[in-house]
Every structure is written in C-alpha cells, then in structure tokens.
Amino acid sequence: QVQLVQSGAEVVKPGASVKVACKASGYNFNSFVIYWVRQAPGERLEWMGWIHAGNGDTEFSAIFQKRMTITTDTSATTVYMQLNGLRSEDSAVYYCARDGRRFRENWLDTWGQGTLVTVSS
Amino acid sequence: DIHMTQSPSSVSASVGDRVNITCRASQPITIWLAWYQQRPGKSPKVLIYPGPHLQSGVPSRFIGSGSGTDFTLTIDSVQPEDFATYFCQQAHSFPLTFGQGTRLDLK
Numbered sequence: 112q113v114q115l116v117q118s119g120a121e122v123v124k125p126g127a128s129v130k131v132a133c134k135a136s137g138y139n140f141n142s143f144v145i146y147w148v149r150q151a152p153g154e155r156l157e158w159m160g161w162i163h164a165g166n167g168d169t170e171f172s173a174i175f176q177k178r179m180t181i182t183t184d185t186s187a188t189t190v191y192m193q194l195n196g197l198r199s200e201d202s203a204v205y206y207c208a209r210d211g212r213r214f215r216e217n218w219l220d221t222w223g224q225g226t227l228v229t230v231s232s
Numbered sequence: 233d234i235h236m237t238q239s240p241s242s243v244s245a246s247v248g249d250r251v252n253i254t255c256r257a258s259q260p261i262t263i264w265l266a267w268y269q270q271r272p273g274k275s276p277k278v279l280i281y282p283g284p285h286l287q288s289g290v291p292s293r294f295i296g297s298g299s300g301t302d303f304t305l306t307i308d309s310v311q312p313e314d315f316a317t318y319f320c321q322q323a324h325s326f327p328l329t330f331g332q333g334t335r336l337d338l339k
Binding site: 146155156157158170172173174206208211216217218219220222223224225 | 264266268275276277278281282287319321323324326327328329330331332333
C-alpha cells in the first residue's frame with residue numbers, strides 16, 4: 112500500500128537548520144508530487160511547498176521560500192525538507208503528503224506520520 | 233491568498249445524529265475543495281476530494297457538497313469513530329490554504 116514514513120523528532124537550537132526525511136513506498140515515486148505541510152500547536156495546517164519527485168520541479172510558499180529547500184533521492188524514494196534559520200515559532204509537527212493524482216490536483220491523499228520539530232535553546 | 237473559514241469551530245453530537253460542517257472560501261474556488269479528518273495524535277486523512285468525490289475506503293455517511301465559495305461536509309448518522317477534528321482545504325490555487333478546523337465531540 113502507499114506509505115510515507117518520516118524521520119524522527121528533532122530538537123534544534125534557534126538559528127539552526129533541520130532536515131526531515133520522507134520515505135515513500137507502494138507506488139511509482141517518480142509520478143507524483145510530494146507536499147510539505149506543518150501544524151503548530153493551536154494553529155491551522157500551513158502549506159509550505161511541493162516537489163515533483165520525477166522532474167524536481169518545486170514551488171514554495173512565499174513565507175518559506177527564502178529559507179526552505181526540498182530535494183529528492185530517487186534511488187532511495189525519499190524526499191527531504193530542510194528549513195533554515197529556525198525560530199521558536201517554527202516548533203510544529205511537519206508532515207509530508209502525496210498528491211491525490213499523477214497530474215497534480217493539489218489535494219493530499221496519503222500523509223506521513225508527522226515529525227515533531229522543537230526549537231529550543 | 234484564499235482564506236478558508238469553517239463553522240462551527242466545535243460541535244457536539246450524539247451517535248446517530250446528522251452533523252453539518254461548513255467551509256467558506258474568500259473567493260470562488262469552483263469545485264476545488266477537499267475535506268480531511270484528523271484524530272488526536274494522528275495525521276490527517278482525506279475524506280472528500282474535489283468534485284466532490286468520496287475517497288476510496290471512506291464510509292458513505294460522509295457527504296461533500298457545494299461549489300464556488302460555500303461548501304458543506306455532512307456526516308449522516310455519526311458513529312463513535314467519527315469524533316475528531318475536520319479541516320477543509322482549497323485546492324484551487326497556491327498557496328494552498330486550510331480552514332481552522334471543526335472539532336466534533338460527544339454530547
């Protein structure tokens with residue numbers, strides 16, 4: 112079955128970077144877009160960006176564009192999200208999720224289990 | 233950005249009740265809306281995708297309706313496993329945006 116498995120929780124210091132992995136399985140990795148979405152305590156879900164795993168196309172929210180990168184390792188069917196210059200308000204659960212269709216329809220049919228990132232000195 | 237507003241923010245219901253959750257977009261999004269369920273400590277799960285269509289494996293008591301700016305998720309005969317938080321998401325344009333969530337709890 113389609114599955115996304117994320118790397119474990121991280122505690123990082125303010126100003127540092129975090130890199131979260133999302134391992135995909137159960138489908139043709141190269142055919143789908145992967146999104147990154149975060150959920151801070153008490154806040155609504157926030158879309159961060161996406162990557163097409165096959166051709167590497169990306170798009171980012173303007174909020175994150177300057178300090179976020181998304182990359183893929185196609186041989187490992189893994190997507191990576193790196194966020195730089197972390198501050199306390201970046202403490203959240205970060206999710207990867209797959210688009211529901213091959214030809215990107217912008218809805219999310221399979222989600223990873225989430226990665227808790229805590230920014231603390 | 234398209235702002236999504238859900239109402240109510242929380243609703244109490246008994247097993248067997250019908251529940252309606254609404255989602256309003258700040259500008260027209262035609263059919264491009266999805267609904268998700270999130271149980272505590274779990275990832276969101278898609279219920280309804282743009283059309284609206286029922287996602288495979290989701291019980292038929294979940295019904296999506298609406299187009300343009302106003303949408304409704306109806307749970308027809310709430311079951312114990314349905315007590316959770318529900319989110320809408322517009323899939324019309326970037327940045328993708330979500331509603332603030334509606335918590336469904338047991339009356």
